[in-house]
Amino acid sequence: MIELAVMTGAGAVKSGYGVPKRMHNGSGCGPRPDSPAAMHLRPEPRWRESLGLVERYLPFERRLVHTDGVVQIAGVAFTSLHIIKVGAVKTVALSASGREQVVGLHLPGEWIGFECIATGLHGCNVYAMDTCEIWSLRYDALIRVAAAVPVVQQALWHAMSCQLARDREWRFSLCTLPADARVAEFVLTWMASLSARDLRTDQITLRLTRAEIGTYLGMTLETVSRSFSHLERCGLIRFEDKGRRYFAVPSLAALSEFVRNTVDPPERKTLQ
Amino acid sequence: MIELAVMTGAGAVKSGYGVPKRMHNGSGCGPRPDSPAAMHLRPEPRWRESLGLVERYLPFERRLVHTDGVVQIAGVAFTSLHIIKVGAVKTVALSASGREQVVGLHLPGEWIGFECIATGLHGCNVYAMDTCEIWSLRYDALIRVAAAVPVVQQALWHAMSCQLARDREWRFSLCTLPADARVAEFVLTWMASLSARDLRTDQITLRLTRAEIGTYLGMTLETVSRSFSHLERCGLIRFEDKGRRYFAVPSLAALSEFVRNTVDPPERKTLQ
């Protein structure tokens, strides 16, 4: 079920910045800059930059993980970070009492495992929500290369900073939004992540159960279900025939307007 | 109100690792290791390590900020990170609609501003909750030194990782705990932070209003107040004569037991 293809390259890194490795081009990955300098000239999305840098400078191990397969299991000692090349994964935290909580959904270019650097232990289970290609990098090697290659270091800091900023955004949503708006925000965030990677957003496919979404958003599965139904009645989303996990968003503007109006009601806006 | 004392040192850093700067020893700061090697021999708390590394290797600017003074204002371009030498600060996020939310409380050795690396803009107001000494470090200088000095790089990664892990902990609490337990958890976390720095925990002084605690924990100020009253009635905290912002925790074990029992009720524990 899991296919391994170890890429060696630590020697090259030690003796300098290494020679660009052969491009393993997935489907529709697009062009990439040919030198670090070019990266500043052509401002391409950061998620692509991370993958490009890893490919160029870092030794990594490539894995294929199929839907519902295990990318990382909680409890084992932390040695490697992962970055998603293809697919989508969910990270599930385990409480002391065994309860599970989805704490993150990740798409290509995103790093997994930053929070383990401090603890030295993987605290989350990570599952593939799709057929995934995962690149795993040893932390000790990563540290060495980051020190030697400024763009790598900056990309990593940027990625960690992004996660901090996003976690903070979620904290805000969890603290201030009622259930319906929280689900709407969830859909909006997911769509934004998809479209940033040129993935289709005309038809959303949720690869999570209502219960999982519930743990992610801090509410019960029944409330999630009711919120989806409510959003549908409002015409903000439209379920497809195939089932209640497939839907479309007729108007992105309307959906985000819905969230905004819950944060501060429209009657206050006229006062300003 | 704000006293500046610029410490130059970029030249020293460029030409080597510089000479240890004169120790500005706050009250009861304790000893610090005299060489990087000693750091591994004497496993002292990471918060102290960060301050030691900054002092040894990095050019920084020292500021005194008095209670309720501004450490950092939102909206300005990001150029510097801050680290707390003495005191306590709160970071307050501003929503688009102007609502404020406390998103972090920080004590000596903690870094402020990691989330701004990605955005390039300070997104939070940071206020002193006490008389503080703040060290500010230019990000560009920091990056250069981190690349040159492995222990600095690792300390920074560790610090960012810590914040990610802690944010995730809070997400869990916000999603699963009822109001009373959330307030209890808040008290426990704050006490743990204090005791990790050898600060007194026999008498807690809250430097936040009930409303601020409310935004931090995602509940109204009335609920915060009721929760404190409830915890007092249960004997888990005891308010002092001086006012409702000063209290003691008779039994740390009892308080954390209270939180644990809310996460999974005791009757289920007998089944296992």
Next chain:
DNA sequence: CGGAATGTTGAAGCCCTTCAAATCCTGTGG
């Protein structure tokens, strides 16, 4: 086809919010 997992919907109840009023605390000016 049938059973299990998933999803929807209703009804009752509880927790938290909202609104309101009273009390306590703090700092300021007389």
Next chain:
DNA sequence: CCACAGGATTTGAAGGGCTTCAACATTCCG
């Protein structure tokens, strides 16, 4: 030093949103 104003805190009562419990519908897969 005291009075007083304004903010902070507590507490009560009513209402609403979310959870819980329960029943039923739907989908998935052997």
